[in-house]
Amino acid sequence: MSETTSAEKTLLESVPTKLLIGGSWVDGSEGETIDVEDPATGEVLLTIASASPKDGQAALDAACSVQESWARTAPRERAEILRKAFDLLQERADDFALLMTLEMGKPLAEARGEVAYGGEFLRWFSEEAARISGRYATAPDGKTRLMVAKRPVGPCLLITPWNFPLAMATRKIAPAIAAGCTMVLKPATLTPLTSLLFADLLREAGLPDGVLNVITTKSASKVTGPLLEDSRLRKLSFTGSTEVGQGLIAASAKRVLRTSMELGGNAPFLVFEDADLDKAVEGALLAKMRNMGEACTAANRFIVHESVADEFSEKFAKKLASLTPARGTEEKSTLGPLIDADSREKVKELVEDAVSRGANVVTGGKPVDGPGYFFEPTLLSGVPAEARVLSEEIFGPVAPVITFSTEEEAVNLANAADYGLVCYAFTKDLNRALRMGERLETGMLGINAGVVSNPAAPFGGVKMSGIGREGGFEGIEEYLSTQYIGFSDPWADEARA
Incomplete structure (x- = not known):
């Protein structure tokens, strides 16, 4: 200690x-x-x-x-x-x-x-x-x-x-x-x-x-x-x-x-086939790992076009694996603990549930040994629709990745949640970005940005x-x-x- x-x-x-x-x-x-x-x-x-x-x-x-x-x-x-x-x-x-x-x-x-x-x-x-x-x-x-x-x-x-x-x-x-x-x-x-x-x-x-x-x-x-x-x-x-x-x-x-x-939130993070993947990965790291994932604005579901899903997951997993869990006062710390034992246990249960249903652990996946309530930064691929991690707010450093093939499917997946606080979408197509603003059921939308909160902007959501x-x-x-x-x-x- x-x-x-x-x-x-x-x-x-x-x-x-x-x-x-x-x-x-x-x-x-x-x-x-x-x-x-x-x-x-x-x-x-x-x-x-x-x-x-x-x-x-x-x-x-x-x-x-x-x-x-x-x-x-x-x-x-x-x-x-x-x-x-x-x-x-x-x-x-x-x-x-x-x-x-x-x-x-x-x-x-x-x-x-x-x-x-x-x-x-x-x-x-x-x-x-x-x-x-x-x-x-x-x-x-x-x-x-x-x-x-x-x-x-x-x-x-x-x-x-x-x-x-x-x-x-x-x-x-x-x-x-x-x-x-x-x-x-x-x-x-x-x-x-x-x-x-x-x-x-x-x-x-x-x-x-x-x-x-x-x-x-x-x-x-x-x-x-x-x-x-x-x-x-x-x-x-x-x-x-x-x-x-x-x-x-x-x-x-x-x-x-x-x-x-x-x-609460259950923020979708959409990555379209034309996205700048390096920029999308940097945005994903901010949207997911800020505050150890303990934020209502944290990206909860990574909805990635099937043509770029493998490359996105590989790059994102490397970024996650490079994070260093440690007490926040230590210079090496880039990932702090979860707030308490109950929070860490919930994150652990969500990961175990996803794996039991067929998801793959690309990196991380378990609590960190030692004092404090640390959990490894985790990326899950092949997450089935019925996994709890897709429907419940994670509030931890876990990124589940699912894929889509058409814009219509992406929008339907994003809007399927009962929540509508924030969405993130990465695309180079301005018209598509405008369509996302009109079609996504959300109070806030980040276009090619992993952080949207700003005191000069109205913060809040729709639905639940x-x-x-x-x-x-x-x-x-x-x-x-x-x-x-x-x-x-x-x-x-x-x-x-």
Whole structure:
């Protein structure tokens, strides 16, 4: 096992370990705690407070108590807070990258990339805060005047996943701040440390007490359930599995909450016969192995034209085999561990199921011996249609390859899933690329690109991949409500005179 370095110890000592409620760091009311582990070693990094339902209620009380005053805060003031937070994050980029590597496992290079990506949401929405606008118009009959205004939705419950601890927090918190909403944030139990440190950074940036409240808890449903039933809560934003999202949507229906749901994915990666195969392989490596495959945007099914399938698989397998599984803080690491033992076991089961049905292991195929939850980068060929690995979200470093012969077949295979978050397509034919945009059932499409996420673009899916969009011009609309105000004819008195 790797020993914790002095730099790591110093960083961990700077991370808040309590709940943030109304501007103060407080212990959980029932004294329960959560051990946060390093998935590369299994060792405990920190022990933090675990919120009770009473603490969750206190957090919502704090958010509601300042909602009206925060909504009246000048847009420029909200923008400056976000910009200050962006600047502070750049100054402390190495600390946040290291912390994410420690609690989530991703290599430092990837963690630094997430700091840059997550920070851009702060900068983007700092610019959007001052651009919230409405409209004024004369009614078609000329008798009345129409004014349309945008107002903050109100207190929000934000639930973030464990796989991108910083970016998923900034992608929700930044537009809420820009719009004038207060928040209760519940980070994932597996990776809460980054959110706690980021909340402290926002306080330093000048965010008023109570605007952001953070509750870490190992009893998520017991804590968030009562909040969803509280008449003061106005919005729920959740990123996570479709199964959990479905339950939250059902719970939100009782009070007809505004909801934003970024749920599961089963991304197809299409390689047509005319594709630049070297570029396709590089794109495949990014789309599959970013974050060890633990991403909703990860390519899940590689659908390759039969004429180039062997060459693509051979080149892709070599790239995968060249990756080095190691603790993310080690210089040699190009592949971190999976988040926990259960996740590794699921990946192992999916591979074994595919092999039992006739799939071939081209490279990898099994867990890595030693401490931590590592799994070999794996490529499977000849995967039969009934294999679970084609229908279930893998969330691991496994690439199943299947073939097609016609464009129609490729589209049908891609659209066969219940999910529609992102697709990738590699082709030199511009017309085909345009056809893919019109035919593939997806919220996002990468053409000759293995990464599509961008803070300036709307992120979200269709079908069972979710509701709503995060990022882009659309992102702030999720935190705004539309109000129409009708005025009587301003010329009526003149007509009577």
